[in-house]
Amino acid sequence: MASSRNEAAVTVRDVAQLAGVSPGTVSKALNGQGQLREETRLRVQEAAEKLRFRPNQVARSLSEGRTYTVGMLTSDSFGRFTLPLMEGIEDSLGAGKVSTLLCDGRGDPLRERHYLDELLNRRVDGIVVTGRRPDARRSVGQLPIPVVYVLGRSDDPDDLTVTNDDEQGARLAVEHLVAVGRTRLAYVSGPVHHLSTTLRLQGFEAAVAAAPGVEVVDVMAGHWSEAWGRTAAGMLLRRPQGDRVDGVFCGSDQIARGLTDGLREAGVGVPDDVSVVGFDNWDVMAEAARPPLTTIDPNLVRLGQLSASRLLGAIDGGELGSGVVAQPCELVLRGSSVPST
Structure with a gap:
């Protein structure tokens, strides 16, 4: 107990005396302020560590007008x-x-x-x-x-x-799908009233328009859920055989995981028959999906x-x-x- 009281009683003046500097120099050295020689700054820090000095944050806040x-x-x-x-x-x-x-x-x-x-x-x-x-x-x-x-x-x-940048992320997804040879694309996302749904659709459509020979087959909006992804897969597969998609950009990894599950359960190969790209890079969803999801990372x-x-x-x-x-x-x-x- 005596040791704890002694450590608590250590002051700026004690550190200054051990380091051979003024109390003001101690404050500058420990707060990273002032134009001090590196040798002086290190000497003060070593003295503070030796004495186990802990700065008074309340006093610091009052003097600087900040609470940190x-x-x-x-x-x-x-x-x-x-x-x-x-x-x-x-x-x-x-x-x-x-x-x-x-x-x-x-x-x-x-x-x-x-x-x-x-x-x-x-x-x-x-x-x-x-x-x-x-x-x-x-x-x-x-x-x-x-x-x-x-x-x-x-x-x-x-x-x-x-x-x-939701639009830029969507363009990345489409450009990748086009790069792997996909030409008939669908966008499956969350509710239409969400700004992210709208912005990603704008990026999706702009990227498709810039890719010769690529077309939008379907745009579908639902919920941010795996259940909606499975439902969307069934809806896409009910299209006539010659009118089906070969690439899907999903507005979230949850939707993408549900969609890949739905395609796989229907005997459709992912990615051999249909390539799928999600959005979020949510590792819980993306890495546990089968197959693991290619996705857009918002960082x-x-x-x-x-x-x-x-x-x-x-x-x-x-x-x-x-x-x-x-x-x-x-x-x-x-x-x-x-x-x-």
Whole structure:
């Protein structure tokens, strides 16, 4: 117990005395501030480690006017999108020794308002807003701290949104299907009122229009589920033999997995008869599918990193910016799309 009390009593002055510098130099060295010689900075750090000195974060916050915390407001209770985004956010925030407070608004405006008030009461330095899907959402309004929307787009053009480029991702999918010799394509996605469904359809149709000899056979909208994918497979197979598809782009990996199951159960070879490409690169779905799914990766971790980087820049006094920053997606090749030779 005596040892714990002694460690707790270590002060900046103790570290300064051991390192042979002033208390002000200790503060600069441990906070990464000031123009110090590297030799001096290392000597202070070694002294702090030897004495097991722990800086007083409350005092630091008061002196710098910051709490070194950022709020993250989400409606994604399941965590499918929030967890990889948070991984990226913490990658960027961790470098600045900033902590994240996660709040789940569950899509309830009253609960969301409560959390916003709580985050402001805790004097967080900034807020990241995200949700269940990459669709437009209502802005939280003008706050006295910087706010960045990630994945889901704010409906206020004055806000900054960092998201993936759905149209570009869809074009990648079609270009790949065309590259493996597919010419009769279908698009199977989620509800038509979702922005992601619309944007991916636009990319799908643009890429088909740019590919000579390739045509759109069908466009189908349903639910974001494996069950809908199996249903869609049956609907595609009921088309006349000469009017069937040989390539399908699905708006999610869940749909793609259900669709490949439905095709396989009907005796249709994937990818030899029909090539299939999904969207999300959700490893639980894509890697466990039979065959594993070729898919479009929206790079959620990277989106989290970028959104946190923009937020930190604004917290440090930089310009946050506005509008939509759309990051390119990537094609991830697996077994559902390339026919055997």
